Amino acid sequence: MNKNKIVNDPVWGFIQLPSGLAADIVSHSYFQRLRRIVQMGLSFLVYPGAMHTRFNHSLGCLHLMKEALDTLQEKGVLITQEEKEAACAAILLHDIGHGPLSHVLEHILLPSVPHEAMSSLMMQELNAQWNGRLDLALAIFNDTYEKPFLHQLVSGQLDVDRLDYLNRDSFYTGVQEGLVGTERIIKMMNVHEGQLVVEEKSIYSLEKFILSRRMMFWQVYLHKTSVCAELMLDHVMQRARVLLSEKQNLSGSPALLQLLSRPADQGLGEDLLPVFSAIDDSDVWMSLKCWAQSSDGVLRCLAQSLLNRKLFKSEMRSLSFEPSYIEEKKKETLSKISHPDELPYFFYEKNLSTKTYKFDSKEGNGIRVWLKDGRVVDLTTVSELLDRHFVMKADEKHLLCYL
Amino acid sequence: MNKNKIVNDPVWGFIQLPSGLAADIVSHSYFQRLRRIVQMGLSFLVYPGAMHTRFNHSLGCLHLMKEALDTLQEKGVLITQEEKEAACAAILLHDIGHGPLSHVLEHILLPSVPHEAMSSLMMQELNAQWNGRLDLALAIFNDTYEKPFLHQLVSGQLDVDRLDYLNRDSFYTGVQEGLVGTERIIKMMNVHEGQLVVEEKSIYSLEKFILSRRMMFWQVYLHKTSVCAELMLDHVMQRARVLLSEKQNLSGSPALLQLLSRPADQGLGEDLLPVFSAIDDSDVWMSLKCWAQSSDGVLRCLAQSLLNRKLFKSEMRSLSFEPSYIEEKKKETLSKISHPDELPYFFYEKNLSTKTYKFDSKEGNGIRVWLKDGRVVDLTTVSELLDRHFVMKADEKHLLCYL
Amino acid sequence: MNKNKIVNDPVWGFIQLPSGLAADIVSHSYFQRLRRIVQMGLSFLVYPGAMHTRFNHSLGCLHLMKEALDTLQEKGVLITQEEKEAACAAILLHDIGHGPLSHVLEHILLPSVPHEAMSSLMMQELNAQWNGRLDLALAIFNDTYEKPFLHQLVSGQLDVDRLDYLNRDSFYTGVQEGLVGTERIIKMMNVHEGQLVVEEKSIYSLEKFILSRRMMFWQVYLHKTSVCAELMLDHVMQRARVLLSEKQNLSGSPALLQLLSRPADQGLGEDLLPVFSAIDDSDVWMSLKCWAQSSDGVLRCLAQSLLNRKLFKSEMRSLSFEPSYIEEKKKETLSKISHPDELPYFFYEKNLSTKTYKFDSKEGNGIRVWLKDGRVVDLTTVSELLDRHFVMKADEKHLLCYL
């Protein structure tokens, strides 16, 4: 009988879990932790269906990676069994370093430790535990391997990461705008001189892919209400850090408190691993529930607001807010709080921006289209929709949140 | 412009959130807590997509309730605006008393407090806070109102609760077998002499509904692996209760520890409300993470196994296990643990059963079909598939789990 | 680049059209003719979306056949490239002998030529044109090949034909009750001693499959209104045959008229091929439009009724109609028509029946389940739902149609 495990995935149907390295990664506590980290941060406060986790996303990526590699092999691209296994391992591990609520707290909990550094640390730890079985996977992940297309499938402007999360996030939020013709795009992938390319017939699907991503950014990921909630979460953590630095007594998740007690400028250290790898969303919610009873008014107010979804008002505009309007709102907010020093906790300004497509002069950085006449060109040179004028335009919006 | 809020639901599309009573319920902290309680307990350990919450389910029920009431009104059934609002309130509140992980811990945390009693307590508390605005909703919920069909929509063998959860759980698990023709069934609803009936044309959809439910039970809800995980969770909680009763020092969520310290035979009390209404899934996960470091071997082993999905072996059969086989497995288990007294924590026997359809002699207890000739009969008398022979047969299976 | 053609199928997504034999079959005019033959007869008069064709269905079967063969190969079943090609050819050709409107006119146009005989004739003709390239495909089709599982995939109680049409017909009618977990069932297929088997884990999906088929029969395929329309079409053809036998002048599709002029008891002949292979749905519609202007009242009435969907009244019951009721309806009908001899054209009685599952004493005729303990048994011996009591019960209904 068939020894490979099959997992039901509501987005892609049946996902086959290969035995061997991939199975070992999935079984590891580092990977199981991803079950307790929600994929889309606080987006569920706006799109309540969005409760899926980094675990779901990572399995979805594994599935697409296998589909892509199978397609390439069918087209005659040489990929060994070891490379296949390593590419699958690399994509399974690409999100291993995420902290609670995915991106939300990235710069708050460990301000001096970039997310990628943490991922790298965890992969090295695994590789050490497993006596170098991840060497090839790490080479692919770090783009030092001789077949660049494998890295490009893991991380690039058309990687399986994006192909999964756009469809998955659309599926769980119910926002149809993000659906992408993933199956078609993957079937059109090919390799040309070692680089990942897509055949010309897929241009419309690629345009759709780029635009879906842009729409998901503005309609979902950067929705003013969830960004506002995330800023509130930022600030409740900052407040906790201040209180801890003042040696105030604070209840909450011990591991989270330990991170918040660390000096903000302290970088990566081996000591971080056991603490960090134990933290997940439950630490955040537990701490908020403790803080909702705190004697500190700022901490209490922010924690209660988040738990009960009594979010601050938020306004988003394409043009920047007039200074007079900002002053007016500041005054209003000041009139509602007990001390002017607390204003930064209750009044936020933020500029948001996203780039539809990173057009770059460096060769090989964009999406390469393989034309029927044999040339390989950047998507923007053949797409009438995505001309450079349009693509280089940075989208920017202005956000104001206040009590 | 339109004042009603619209929420995106991946299962039903756009759900309109009426202003007034329903909006107030949704905003209340009791209801917001449901965001942090997963709908399907530990099923996500088998069906990883199943991360949706009681919050999602309750909104889905609200949507179907409105669809059903609209359909009935279009057919000339008299329903006042107050009744509509109250029926919506009743369905929104029907799951308000759920504890962490939904049904899983129901009989462990508060062995002497039935789930329904807790729901009732919370509704009364809300009604008190709101000066009786929930009177009519409570009457519908408790089936004391003069229009029984309203109660039957909230709770019965064809209520909107089941119509939502079957489709929602199918959607998130990816198990197509559970999908039900909800839209069709609702369009066929009607009222006859005050009772909810379904028109004859819907018989095939009803058969499908009954069978889908049966299949979801065996394929999903009572899947041996998730039942095994739930038994493990039961036992880690029991172990914690024992340790607490022995005055041992235990870290973990304070609220959860408080519940576990309560005598098992203590019933409902007003003091329970603030503690219970603060507990959600994060308390369970936080506590398991603490216990995974415990000096007590049993507690530690169970907690680690659950966190890292190293579940016990499990076997499920239609026929009961032979005593000799049970003894053999017991011996095997004993050889792996440090003390024979601990066996109950590592070896479980359980009989599982489900009823496809509750056929009852009492009038009005089953699904009433309104025939074209004017008669109203029980579904089983007109369905060739669901004849009494089949329907009364209790499904039973036997489960054995061991380290 | 990839030479295989890819076709978009709304049901299964992208279908890869292999080059070689399969491509040649698809390009042949016999196969292209299937584009003009609707899959579900006159069902579109009840389910207007059901406009898909035998062409769509045949491509869908090809897709599932490849999925099944790939799965079996992955599990170590030996299948040569030639066998794969031949099995694909066999399934592509399995419906090649269908006449206009699929099954509807099967027994009317050529009463003495069974559908299978015509298919066989056409396959032999193709094989002759192609110098024996179809030899292996024909052996598989006729179950004379040494690997019976290949035939069982083409034609059996769990063949890819049924797996495609149940899902496809559900998809296009919008009747969710017919949806089947095809992907799961195929992934669970295996071969045991040369026979197609399904692994034990798929029992619930198989139950669902059997029951979906039963529901589709009663809810869709044997819907009283479309059966009534099909009886009307039968009778308009019979009337045309009578008029032609009386040497009356009749306009209409020449090829169709030629078939109807053939003696009813004349069997298969080589001369039939060019005529039959030119006929499709358009011959029927064109003829009906001509007949709607006929001077013969019966022909005209039936043709107009079908074109404009003014269908006769129809009643369907589980119990047979009382003779007195039948007489009453006959009298009513007689009062509306111009001559009593015409009654058979305007008054139909028919018994309809379907078998949920063909349970047979012959070994190997049912769905074989491969248990975890190594035994292979018939589905009905392990399914609690599909016990013999239930499965052997023949479903029967009685239909009465009248002007």
Add this chain to the structure above:
Amino acid sequence: MNKNKIVNDPVWGFIQLPSGLAADIVSHSYFQRLRRIVQMGLSFLVYPGAMHTRFNHSLGCLHLMKEALDTLQEKGVLITQEEKEAACAAILLHDIGHGPLSHVLEHILLPSVPHEAMSSLMMQELNAQWNGRLDLALAIFNDTYEKPFLHQLVSGQLDVDRLDYLNRDSFYTGVQEGLVGTERIIKMMNVHEGQLVVEEKSIYSLEKFILSRRMMFWQVYLHKTSVCAELMLDHVMQRARVLLSEKQNLSGSPALLQLLSRPADQGLGEDLLPVFSAIDDSDVWMSLKCWAQSSDGVLRCLAQSLLNRKLFKSEMRSLSFEPSYIEEKKKETLSKISHPDELPYFFYEKNLSTKTYKFDSKEGNGIRVWLKDGRVVDLTTVSELLDRHFVMKADEKHLLCYL
């Protein structure tokens, strides 16, 4: 019980068919004829699933019209029962004048009769038959009614026609790129000073709608292969017209031959109605089958090619073809045909273009967005994606087809 008929639609689910005027229209032979006219012309030669009909589309439009009107009423827009009925009638009738294969033969069969003129003639005929019951529907259709938003729902840049066909065509072709957030867009509709507007929150959905339409044009509607097939069909009809004008004997559908025998410059006449309203796709296929046996080589070749999908080669480019390349291909084609005069039947050049959005200086011609600040502006002034630079750019492509 409920008297309204319910129809299953695979795209929108259950469609309620109101009694009264709408039911009468659907029952009329003019409307039933639409069952025999495929929605997407010859697109099914590329996207085989696209077998849906104008009948399906028209019912879908009816459904969306009712959804839109219900939404507007809920928001307080005054719409009487008569207006509702009339708007539904108008949308049901908007495609009534379509000839066989929808748009394909529009300019060939009746070169001097615009499609709209034929629709208008048929509506007037119906209105006469029904003693003016369609007066209000016709006023809405012709935009002479005092509430312009009703006309805008029937025909405009955001009408229910487009909202249905984009989703329906996507659904049946399997091209996900065309899916549009119809439900959301409709829920955001409103009326401002008598004009149809959409609330600001829907901007992303509107952008998606505009871009989906553009993508569907290039990826599906103007796919080079189906346009090539349509040009071939054009030319086979032109050839038949020439042969008929030369008094050659031609078999085929009598009604179609009658139309083709009409002088090309003859306009609308009352005599046209009985002939035109009897023609549908079956006349085209029947005639092609007759012509495939013709003694005229051109007619025969084109007819056979279409029936058996042996289509001409086709090339599509953004830049125009170089004259030398065109000459080269001409020469190649000439070498394959029997007489140089026949070249126009075997060699086609065509420029294709589509406009993403019709931006117009006239007030009220575009999609009006109702901003939160109360202003109503054209979509292009608030969409960053659809700025005027982009939107005004006409998309153009060049097509070359040859034997």
